[in-house]
Amino acid sequence: MDLKQFVKPTIGKIVLTFICFLVSYVVSMHLYLFDVGVPLKYYEISIGFPGLAQGEQPLYHYDSLFIDIIIWYVLSCIVVFFISKGNKGRLPSNKEK
Numbered sequence: 001m002d003l004k005q006f007v008k009p010t011i012g013k014i015v016l017t018f019i020c021f022l023v024s025y026v027v028s029m030h031l032y033l034f035d036v037g038v039p040l041k042y043y044e045i046s047i048g049f050p051g052l053a054q055g056e057q058p059l060y061h062y063d064s065l066f067i068d069i070i071i072w073y074v075l076s077c078i079v080v081f082f083i084s085k086g087n088k089g090r091l092p093s094n095k096e097k
Contacts (some may be wrong), residue, residue, distance in 0.1 A: 006077055016076040021069065039071060040064040 024038040036043035042065035 006081060007074075010080070013073065013076045013080050016079060017069070017073045020072045020076060024068075024072070037061075037064060037068055040068045042068055 025036060028036050028038045028041075035041045040061075042061045044059040044061070
């Protein structure tokens with residue numbers, strides 16, 4: 001398998017990326033009360049201190065979000081590669097029929 005085929009988008013890779021991204025979102029919501037994103041935080045809510053200006057706006061880090069999605073896609077490519085590599089020896093071929 002060459003690099004072009006390894007990173008080529010497929011339905012399985014995209015679905016796995018989306019599932020990993022959602023799981024990381026849920027996990028980060030439970031681990032960090034005011035930050036979202038695993039492995040990179042792409043959304044922050046600062047609550048401020050009493051007596052300071054309230055209602056601060058949340059901070060979006062779009063560069064971290066983009067890198068986060070790339071990381072999950074590469075991990076999905078690795079998982080799909082190992083699954084397909086392991087299944088090659090188990091699936092019957094047309095020559096055996």
